[in-house]
Amino acid sequence: MDNVYLSHNNIVSSLGFNSDSVIDNIEKGNCGLSVYEDKKVLHVPFCSSRINQNELQKKYKDLNPKSEHTRLEKMMLVSLSDTISKSNLALDERTGLIISTTKGNIDVLEEDSSFPESRAYLSELGDQIQVFFGFKDKAIIVSNACVSGILAVAVAKRMIRQGKYDRIFIVAGDMVTQFILSGFNAFQALSLEPCRPYCNSRTGINIGEVAASVLVTKDPIELAQESVQIIGEASCNDANHISGPSRTGEGLFRCIENAVQQSGIEKKDIDYISGHGTATMFNDEMESIAFDRAGLSKTPLNSLKSYFGHTLGASGLLESIIGIHSLHKNTLFASLGFQDLGVSRPMNIIKKTTEKNINTFLKTASGFGGSNTAVLFKKVQ
Amino acid sequence: MKNDYYIESYSHVKNGEISVNGKIVFKTLETEFKPVMKAAYKKLVVDYPKFFKMDNLSKLGFLAAEVLLKNESDKDMAMVFSNRASSLDTDRGYQSSIKDSTQYYPSPAVFVYTLANICMGEISIRHQIHSENCFFVMDEFSSETLSYYTNQLLDENKAKKVLCAWVDVDNGKYNAFLYVVSKKGTFVHSNAEINRLYKTTNE
The missing domain is CATH 3.40.47.10 (Thiolase/Chalcone synthase)
Incomplete structure (x- = not known):
């Protein structure tokens, strides 16, 4: 295909x-x-x-x-x-x-x-x-x-x-x-x-x-110079609650697994995660559980909500576009305002904007109705 | 379009009638949306009080799915829904609750339903289906977008089956048409066949 x-x-x-x-x-x-x-x-x-x-x-x-x-x-x-x-x-x-x-x-x-x-x-x-x-x-x-x-x-x-x-x-x-x-x-x-x-x-x-x-x-x-290939994508409904995030991160966990499986890459090859990170108590906690379950708690992660807030139906595309520029510039952008971890599972939040050779990133989003989506992108070599 | 897939079964909710594969399973002389839903719930649904907290769009989709998925055991089923009015029926009510500072009563319980995809969330919870969801909005029923998207989900093994829907509530009018697409079934999954079943009047 x-x-x-x-x-x-x-x-x-x-x-x-x-x-x-x-x-x-x-x-x-x-x-x-x-x-x-x-x-x-x-x-x-x-x-x-x-x-x-x-x-x-x-x-x-x-x-x-x-x-x-x-x-x-x-x-x-x-x-x-x-x-x-x-x-x-x-x-x-x-x-x-x-x-x-x-x-x-x-x-x-x-x-x-x-x-x-x-x-x-x-x-x-x-x-x-x-x-x-x-x-x-x-x-x-x-x-x-x-x-x-x-x-x-x-x-x-x-x-x-x-x-x-x-x-x-x-x-x-x-x-x-x-x-x-x-x-x-x-x-x-x-x-x-x-x-x-x-x-x-x-x-x-x-x-x-x-x-x-x-x-x-x-x-x-x-293609543009910053172009990326879409290598895997999946969505999954929590089937749990229409407005509250799942306590087990079920839907997010499952769609990450499915997107990775489709891409054919291994999780260790994911260089960066652009999380959903709305800064509500329950959403961020849910994400930490899902990423930990997926074995991604050490992967550098930020939430770009810290620059724009939550821009609803535009946020996933906005944050994907910033992610492809992040890859192109080989730069991990700081998750603004982050000080100390406030979720139950370990996460590797990017505190300072740093240069790093990065080739692959995962974008995730979650929303009302129990919806979760994960997409994996890879730099065009 | 390839015809590797089939429509297993379908349901309609319209004009006080609910049918599965063209066979009427519920009929009332009521015409107003709310009494129709209430009477249909009494006849067709066993003890699911959450139904009464739902907005009109979710109630409509829920009932159409309830009769269609009654004997469905496969939970590996994506959902591809569509309509014209999105959640406008609920949006209007919510907007009137915030229109001026002297009548300012925004309700979180109403606000959460100002999204059309909540309807798929309610069906997912009821049937415990953890699956791909996508909601498309269009000015009239169009099989094309649904069928392209459905074929790709099945081609890539994103799900074994796909529950497709047109579910619309607007200014007192309502119409639901749901169908299950799978590798086996009675009707060919072609645009012509989908459009024919959509227009099929309940006999």
């Missing part, structure tokens, strides 16, 4: 509007999180990473849009246009589009929204992105809670292997909204400080926003 690769990519975030500037900020240890007071979103202050509205509007206007777009659509259009132009490919009938989002244009349900409620249907969002760039087929939309972004990578690989497309552009995005913040606040899960995943002093989650996009292709001619 064909090898499938991640290639050209973009990140639109509080740390920059393209992958290079975001990676530069991460390398310097700059955090994208800060405290906001915005009563339209939440009645109390909250810690978040938000995309600069003026800069977004300017970049969006540069695309010469002919119709009105929602804020999320603007984020996605700005991100995807950069990835498409770097890829320099015609969007023919062999080129697909996948959109990954947890809540899409959920803010149009707010009473003062200038868009009709129908824009909340994810297929409407898909049509906007498809038509803007002129993709031949309708977008395939993946909405699977917080694993959506990384699951979309697995879906793209599977669709290419099945012969549906030769290449697929994925764009993932979610926003900081009243809807999402009120929900996590009702769960009493929000931290007012930048989150500290896996740390014994962690106080909860931050919600952030990004749009991220990537070209997934089987054609070695279409």
Whole structure:
């Protein structure tokens, strides 16, 4: 079967509007999180990473849009246009589009929204992105809670292997909204400080926003210098609880095992793990159990939530893109704010950004509904 | 599309009727969603009080799976679900609970259901299926994305069987169509056949 690769990519975030500037900020240890007071979103202050509205509007206007777009659509259009132009490919009938989002244009349900409620249907969002760039087929939309972004990578690989497309552009995005913040606040899960995943002093989650996009292709001619091959991927449901992580890490453990088995590599060959690490008590504890069960407790690991917070359906793709740059630069990025381990099983958290020869990494994510996904990537030699 | 796989069985929930392989197993003259679900639960489900905590989408998917998987012993079954409205039916209710500061009552128990894939989570818990899950959203039922994805899962031995679904609740309307794809079965796993079974009116 064909090898499938991640290639050209973009990140639109509080740390920059393209992958290079975001990676530069991460390398310097700059955090994208800060405290906001915005009563339209939440009645109390909250810690978040938000995309600069003026800069977004300017970049969006540069695309010469002919119709009105929602804020999320603007984020996605700005991100995807950069990835498409770097890829320099015609969007023919062999080129697909996948959109990954947890809540899409959920803010149009707010009473003062200038868009009709129908824009909340994810297929409407898909049509906007498809038509803007002129993709031949309708977008395939993946909405699977917080694993959506990384699951979309697995879906793209599977669709290419099945012969549906030769290449697929994925764009993932979610926003900081009243809807999402009120929900996590009702769960009493929000931290007012930048989150500290896996740390014994962690106080909860931050919600952030990004749009991220990537070209997934089987054609070695279409690769970027930082390209990686997708060598294994798997998902597994905990079948335990719809909102609480499994106490045994069952689903995460199983999907790591399955992804490794598919890849044909050995666990000792995994150089780096990009964890989910939301900095809630139960999630981080669950991950430590799953990684320990999988024999990966010594592998260097970080959670990039410490730079952006949890960006929901975009997080898995965002963190995969940062991971491929990490491989390309042979640099392990620090898990910001981490001091002392605060989970029951041993973990090797990356405290300081360090140079190291790394070739293979594992990305994992877990989410509501008991969902877990693991994908293994290998540097293209 | 290759035809190495087959549809073992299928179920429909629509217009107050629940059927398996075209045979009606429950029928009511009720038309409103909630009484239909309540009556169907009483007739078809043995003691699962969690059902009443679920949102409408999960209830619908749960019942359609309940009748379809009744005699299914294989737990190695992936789930590939789809719909049009995602979780909008629940999202609207949640949004109205936070619309202004004088009527601000966000409920964690409602918020958790503002994700369409929770429906697969509920079915996974009920049937103890630890498997691949993926939820696709599209503007109308389309067999193509489901069948491509399902074939690849089976080709790569990600699961022995795949439970595919269209499960949609929106503005009082509801419709569920579930089918199990496997290496053996009655119907060829082709787009034409899937579309035919989707449209099959319960007889």
